[in-house]
Amino acid sequence: MENVAVLIVGAGPAGLTTAACLTHLSILYVIVEREDCSVSLWSNHAYDRLKLYLTKELLDNLLVMEEKFIFGDLSRHGITMSKMGPMILKSKTGRSSVIDVGTVGLIKKASSK
Structure with missing residues (x-):
């Protein structure tokens, strides 16, 4: 694995937002996620009232x-x-x-x- 400055645990909304900010600042990072998709809380309908429109x-x-x-x-x-x-x-x-x-x-x- 290459040298990275930041390890982001979880590809949920906060993890992806953090990744976007780090990308904007040209800071190397790695995201680790246990699920097989990003933003799994939305994909798996954990929030029954949240919809992405x-x-x-x-x-x-x-x-x-x-x-x-x-x-x-x-x-x-x-x-x-x-x-x-x-x-x-x-x-x-x-x-x-x-x-x-x-x-x-x-x-x-x-x-x-």
Whole structure:
């Protein structure tokens, strides 16, 4: 395992929020979760009155905008982004795309030399 500054125990709402803040600050972290999904409290309906009211279309648009903001245009490095957002991509193809922040950083660094 690489050297990390923070270990986040649990991929629930607090763990994911912490991860987002650490990512924004460029602090390395690892999330460990005992369940097979993130935000398992919502997924397993532990909160019977809590609903996430974001439509897939809306959520996909937000995720695509965030992806562009974080990574920029990667096409000059040979990495093309899907035209579909991750939620639609998963529902249509059964696949999901994964972008490794560290790998993207190394690709950009190597290309700038």
